[in-house]
Amino acid sequence: MWSSFTYHEPSIPALLILSSWIYLLNLFGWISQHLLSAQLLGQILIGIIFGTPLAGWLEESWQDAFVAVGYVGLLLIVFEGGLSSSFANVVALLPLSMCIAVTGILTPIGLSFILIPLAGFSPLHAFAAGAALSSTSLGTSLSVLNPASLGFDLRQTKLGTALLSAAVMDDVVAFVLASILGTIGEGSGTGGSSIGKGVGRTIGVTIGLGVIVIPITRYFLRPLYARLQTSRKWRDAGWGGQPMLIGLMACGFIAMIAASGYAGTSPLYGAYVAGLACAYLSDSVEAIPSVDEVELVKTTECRENTDLGLRRFNTLPAPSTIRQRTPVSYPSSLDSTIVTPAGINPTLRSSFEHYLTPLLHYLLVPIFFGSIGYCIPFVPLWRGPVIWRGIIYALLMVLGKILCGIWLMFWPSGSGNARASGQDGGRGGSSWKGAIFLGSAMVARGEIGLLISQIAYNTPDPLLTEDEFLIVNWGIILATIGGPVGVGWIVKRFGKGIMDGGWS
Numbered sequence: 001m002w003s004s005f006t007y008h009e010p011s012i013p014a015l016l017i018l019s020s021w022i023y024l025l026n027l028f029g030w031i032s033q034h035l036l037s038a039q040l041l042g043q044i045l046i047g048i049i050f051g052t053p054l055a056g057w058l059e060e061s062w063q064d065a066f067v068a069v070g071y072v073g074l075l076l077i078v079f080e081g082g083l084s085s086s087f088a089n090v091v092a093l094l095p096l097s098m099c100i101a102v103t104g105i106l107t108p109i110g111l112s113f114i115l116i117p118l119a120g121f122s123p124l125h126a127f128a129a130g131a132a133l134s135s136t137s138l139g140t141s142l143s144v145l146n147p148a149s150l151g152f153d154l155r156q157t158k159l160g161t162a163l164l165s166a167a168v169m170d171d172v173v174a175f176v177l178a179s180i181l182g183t184i185g186e187g188s189g190t191g192g193s194s195i196g197k198g199v200g201r202t203i204g205v206t207i208g209l210g211v212i213v214i215p216i217t218r219y220f221l222r223p224l225y226a227r228l229q230t231s232r233k234w235r236d237a238g239w240g241g242q243p244m245l246i247g248l249m250a251c252g253f254i255a256m257i258a259a260s261g262y263a264g265t266s267p268l269y270g271a272y273v274a275g276l277a278c279a280y281l282s283d284s285v286e287a288i289p290s291v292d293e294v295e296l297v298k299t300t301e302c303r304e305n306t307d308l309g310l311r312r313f314n315t316l317p318a319p320s321t322i323r324q325r326t327p328v329s330y331p332s333s334l335d336s337t338i339v340t341p342a343g344i345n346p347t348l349r350s351s352f353e354h355y356l357t358p359l360l361h362y363l364l365v366p367i368f369f370g371s372i373g374y375c376i377p378f379v380p381l382w383r384g385p386v387i388w389r390g391i392i393y394a395l396l397m398v399l400g401k402i403l404c405g406i407w408l409m410f411w412p413s414g415s416g417n418a419r420a421s422g423q424d425g426g427r428g429g430s431s432w433k434g435a436i437f438l439g440s441a442m443v444a445r446g447e448i449g450l451l452i453s454q455i456a457y458n459t460p461d462p463l464l465t466e467d468e469f470l471i472v473n474w475g476i477i478l479a480t481i482g483g484p485v486g487v488g489w490i491v492k493r494f495g496k497g498i499m500d501g502g503w504s
Helices: 012-036 039-050 060-084 087-092 094-112 115-119 123-133 138-144 158-186 191-229 242-263 267-284 291-298 319-323 348-355 357-373 384-410 416-420 432-441 446-458 466-499
Strands: 301-305 310-314 327-333 336-341
Touching: 012 039, 012 357, 012 466, 039 138, 039 357, 039 466, 060 138, 060 158, 060 242, 060 267, 060 348, 060 357, 087 094, 087 158, 087 267, 094 123, 094 158, 094 384, 115 123, 115 384, 115 466, 123 158, 123 384, 123 446, 123 466, 138 158, 138 357, 138 446, 138 466, 158 191, 158 267, 158 384, 158 432, 158 446, 158 466, 191 242, 191 267, 242 267, 242 348, 267 348, 348 357, 357 446, 384 432, 384 466, 432 466, 446 466
Parallel strands: none
Antiparallel strands: 301 310, 327 336
16 A cells, blocks of 8 residues: 555635635734834734634644744744854854843843742742743844844844844753753653753753854855855856855755754754854855956957057956946845845845745744744633732843843943943943843743743643743743834834944
């Protein structure tokens, strides 16, 4: 007997539900973006309505599939964040990012011990709650950094780089904490040694992957990419150009996800490192002229002087010849268009924007946030004692992440503009707007917080009771709502002024 899946035509109700699901995710995302500057809120709401919490129109198998598809979207979001970053800024701001990340981890865990007198948590259960709220949602952080949401690209600035790097570090630590909670919840006698091995393995793999990728990218991939940028053969071939660059990025993307996941750290970290490697390649060859410019420089125009019988050779094109080129537009999203001059070689960034950005923003990202929606235990949340304790806990958790921005007030920005504006030593003394922005962008917990809380609740020896689990979810939900809304208000109020103090 052949082993195969039997193809059958989907039913009309299934087709109507799936098509309306995809459309309404985009529609409500657009509405919430214009009203609240946070498109993910509308998409999470549609997930709650269509999924198990309320209507239950999505079958369980569909919800499992959408979680997997949405997670692919999250990985691509993180990869795009690394690709859009400035590699030089990431290296220069690594100490600052570490300070922000440590603050964003320890402060929520410390504040969670207030739950001991507030809601009768045990110390271990309070630690489990703090571990869930110590994370930062990478998907939400990158969503609020989207140029279409902000009106300008913050990802390559010092402020955006510090935010994104700190969020990635929080994710890696959250992965460690999830492993620790799972081991404790198993209740095995070898818990101490298992925790030590798990923590050591994750830290070693995280550092090791970064160390290994640097020489490979610098000494092998950069010369190869530079050669591609100066060769016309690869661009004009049917298999070359942007499709080939997409294939190369896909190979690096998949390889890093597999390496990080199987080795023992977060796949999101692997996606970010792969994006940073591609950003380094793009930055390292930006000064290389395009194929057409090289040919124009080498082209010789022969002009014969009839009077003197001499020939004049012009080895350089006229400036107007280079400047006057017809732009070619590549649609990327409703609010942004990439314009690439004709004759300029496609780059890794332009290839991603041209091919993957529309798919990411109109399909994968809405599905990701919609899948978060139906993972929220919506109906049980509405119990009197759970509500008020959850709200108080959420306020504490918002405060715990906003405090991350304090570092921006005292850290040297290294900008001459900052010194010129009267700040001693180039310090970001007037960067309080950026500090509030960074703290607000770190507030959302999203997918990582839900994952850790469900691990703590569903272990054989539960680390959270039902009411405790619901209180923690109140903190996660309100933080995930409040973070993007706060970022949207700050951007509307201050605009590019959030980068005051040399954080541009």
